[in-house]
Amino acid sequence: MKAIMGLEIHVHLLTDSKFFCRCPTDYENKEPNENTCPICCGFPGSKPKANKKVIDCTIMVAKALNCKINPQMFFSRKSYFYPDMPKNFQITQYEIPLATKGYLEITNKKIGITRVHMEEDPAKLFHIGGDILSAKYILADYNRAGIPLIEIVTDPDFRTTKEVREFLTKISSILEHLEVYDSSKEAALRVDANVSLEGGERVEIKNITGFKNVEKGLNYEMVRQESVRRMGMEVQRETRHFNAETRTTASLRKKEFEEDYGYIFEPDLTRIEISDKWLKEIDKKMPELPDQRIERLVKDYGVTRYQARVVVYTDKALADFFEECCKIYKKPVDIIKWIVTDLLKSLNWNKVTIRKSKVKPKTFIELLKLIDTGKITARLGKEVIKDYVVTGKSPKEIVEKKGLTLIDEDKLIKSVKEVIKKNSQAVEDYKKGKKKAMEYLIGQVLRKIKARADPNKIRRLIEKLV
Amino acid sequence: MSEKSDYWKIDEKLVKHVAKIARVNLTEQEIEKFTKQLENILQAFKELDEVDTSGVEPSFHPQELKNVWREDKVKPWKWDPLENTKHKEKKYFKGPKIV
Numbered sequence A: 001m002k003a004i005m006g007l008e009i010h011v012h013l014l015t016d017s018k019f020f021c022r023c024p025t026d027y028e029n030k031e032p033n034e035n036t037c038p039i040c041c042g043f044p045g046s047k048p049k050a051n052k053k054v055i056d057c058t059i060m061v062a063k064a065l066n067c068k069i070n071p072q073m074f075f076s077r078k079s080y081f082y083p084d085m086p087k088n089f090q091i092t093q094y095e096i097p098l099a100t101k102g103y104l105e106i107t108n109k110k111i112g113i114t115r116v117h118m119e120e121d122p123a124k125l126f127h128i129g130g131d132i133l134s135a136k137y138i139l140a141d142y143n144r145a146g147i148p149l150i151e152i153v154t155d156p157d158f159r160t161t162k163e164v165r166e167f168l169t170k171i172s173s174i175l176e177h178l179e180v181y182d183s184s185k186e187a188a189l190r191v192d193a194n195v196s197l198e199g200g201e202r203v204e205i206k207n208i209t210g211f212k213n214v215e216k217g218l219n220y221e222m223v224r225q226e227s228v229r230r231m232g233m234e235v236q237r238e239t240r241h242f243n244a245e246t247r248t249t250a251s252l253r254k255k256e257f258e259e260d261y262g263y264i265f266e267p268d269l270t271r272i273e274i275s276d277k278w279l280k281e282i283d284k285k286m287p288e289l290p291d292q293r294i295e296r297l298v299k300d301y302g303v304t305r306y307q308a309r310v311v312v313y314t315d316k317a318l319a320d321f322f323e324e325c326c327k328i329y330k331k332p333v334d335i336i337k338w339i340v341t342d343l344l345k346s347l348n349w350n351k352v353t354i355r356k357s358k359v360k361p362k363t364f365i366e367l368l369k370l371i372d373t374g375k376i377t378a379r380l381g382k383e384v385i386k387d388y389v390v391t392g393k394s395p396k397e398i399v400e401k402k403g404l405t406l407i408d409e410d411k412l413i414k415s416v417k418e419v420i421k422k423n424s425q426a427v428e429d430y431k432k433g434k435k436k437a438m439e440y441l442i443g444q445v446l447r448k449i450k451a452r453a454d455p456n457k458i459r460r461l462i463e464k465l466v
Numbered sequence B: 001m002s003e004k005s006d007y008w009k010i011d012e013k014l015v016k017h018v019a020k021i022a023r024v025n026l027t028e029q030e031i032e033k034f035t036k037q038l039e040n041i042l043q044a045f046k047e048l049d050e051v052d053t054s055g056v057e058p059s060f061h062p063q064e065l066k067n068v069w070r071e072d073k074v075k076p077w078k079w080d081p082l083e084n085t086k087h088k089e090k091k092y093f094k095g096p097k098i099v
Helices: A051-064 A159-176 A211-230 A278-287 A291-299 A303-316 A316-328 A333-349 A362-373 A378-391 A396-403 A409-423 A422-433 A435-448 A456-466 B011-021 B028-049
Strands: A001-013 A076-079 A089-092 A100-106 A109-120 A123-126 A139-140 A148-154 A191-196 A202-211 A238-243 A248-254 B091-094
Touching: A001 A159, A001 A211, A001 A456, A051 A100, A051 A109, A051 A148, A051 A159, A051 A278, A089 A109, A100 A159, A109 A159, A109 B091, A148 A159, A148 A248, A159 A291, A159 A303, A159 A316, A191 A211, A191 A278, A191 A378, A191 B011, A202 A211, A202 A248, A211 A248, A291 A303, A291 A316, A291 A333, A303 A316, A303 A333, A316 A333, A316 A362, A333 A378, A362 A378, A362 A396, A378 A396, A409 A435, A422 A435, A435 A456
Parallel strands: A202 A238
Antiparallel strands: A001 A148, A001 A191, A076 A089, A100 A109, A109 A148, A123 A139, A139 B091, A191 A202, A238 A248
């Protein structure tokens, strides 16, 4: 059965102060409710005033997503009865969002962007005595309330969760390149995902954190809807909650219709008029975007498109790292080869991002130079990189401490001779033209000398000595 | 409600719905009473709606203001946010569960 999916993506914008007050946004490691004031706590008589940077950033995002930007707009109040907004309404945009009708290209497909708008984040709630459904009461921390969010709404253009993942990876990379978002922050990007099976009602899965969870939530929901239908029942239009631990969704509430939010114009904030002059200023500030960067890396450094995509989409910081390395060592093709294979493998194994790791261009290049100058073999380089990612120590030191430098010529010849003597059968096979026998002999030598010599050199020695 | 012919009509069903989404409990007598009152209010707007406003720009404020904002500067507010509430636990506000 065909599935139809659409996304609502909420992104924390990287600002110092909240959207409508001067409270700080750095809520991590703060006391609960420390970053609050009468404005974000919704005290009667308090007056919000918009943070201009939020509007600037949102225009940049809208441009990157090929949207049409509305020249005039205003803010609206979305009324609802949750304790996560002390005012009982959220300041958002409804009738006229900042931007509409954009698109983002993924493989062989364009995903339509319905709208991009600005709003404030609600408080973080803790469910006490159970989960979201069984809690006895909630505790609210308003440090997060009022932090600026961009909401990106897509058209229902996704047919597979693979498309969803590609899209999210791309959006995240764009936001990173625009420097409006910090991917390492908890809850910096949250997704509401809509899914229906052809001809059926739409179900919304609320507030999923993490790309993998979006996929899991959607996959679970498709299977659930199929089985509802198979039992001869109708899928109900509702909002469901994704439980990351059980990887299942559970019903939160039957969908209230949109009008029930009682949107009204926000009279405490002024209209916004975006002039052509303002848009031109933003144009000047627009940085290079991921797709452009990939093309540039291919053109300027001679790396493959695949390699360029890996460094750019894994993490903007990884692409930055690559370019930093190229500045100090002019061997981009070798550098990227080591980054997309062994470095990335080690980082993933240690569950650390390049930014949070101890890997630095200077020391990383030191390692490559050890290999290039023949101080160690590439094979040993792969071992050294593992230690290096964990400790961040100078690769030279690691190599010296572990005694991994190449053994000297005399010792190597001696070892090769010993191996030849011991493996007369293999030597015979080699002489008869069996290529595998040579590989075997090289392997034996490498084992004997703990890989501290170049396999090609060993090959030449064997050829000479048999 | 979205159908144009019903646009100016208020009935008990609608009042019940509005009461529900506004989280207000109404008795049967109150529903009857408010239905009449809301009908009167809407009638007044209906009269306003008859005025020809074509060519008049919609107005949001008594004073036309636009593009009033502030720069992205932090100034922490010094206070005890929990001072006025009984509903607290540790440094959190305490509230009813939401679903």
